[in-house]
């Protein structure tokens with residue numbers, strides 16, 4: 001790794017190299033998986049692959065299958081590590097985990113630091129960003145509180161969560177898409193579609 005890479009990885013902490021290797025492995029498979037194929041058409045009507053829709057709830061991506069408890073405001077406190085979640089249709093109890101592009105990173109921050117467009121899409125400080133890097137599609141799972149950025153281990157792109165997922169470092173060519181949220185009975189509810197197309201920029 002050259003010195004430039006080392007600088008960009010500042011803040012990763014111990015285990016960064018190992019995490020990066022794992023992320024790159026996932027990324028390689030993810031990019032292959034995101035290339036359109038005739039098989040995709042066969043799943044066009046599959047509700048698990050449908051994009052997040054207004055009214056969807058969110059459930060943890062690591063929940064045991066069959067245990068789909070919609071996340072509420074109490075699920076996340078300011079300062080907690082991000083949670084990775086999938087949209088969930090409460091009417092049919094369908095988890096939309098058939099497409100990796102539906103993965104979202106949930107984080108709760110102090111909304112006082114948000115710009116106006118971001119505040120309008122947050123629920124009491126909870127933000128839902130696409131968990132797929134807009135560079136080459138690696139997972140975005142981490143938050144660095146020192147820099148106040150979400151980052152991708154693969155090539156160290158950084159995204160500013162308080163400002164609409166704006167790219168503030170690394171090779172990512174597009175902002176991280178934001179999924180607008182609202183609250184209903186304390187539950188986190190999807191209010192609209194992603195602000196832009198999730199996934200790698202091929």
Ligand code: FES
Pocket residue numbers: 027133134135136137138152153154155156157170171172
């Ligand atoms: S895939 Fe995220 S920085 Fe390259």
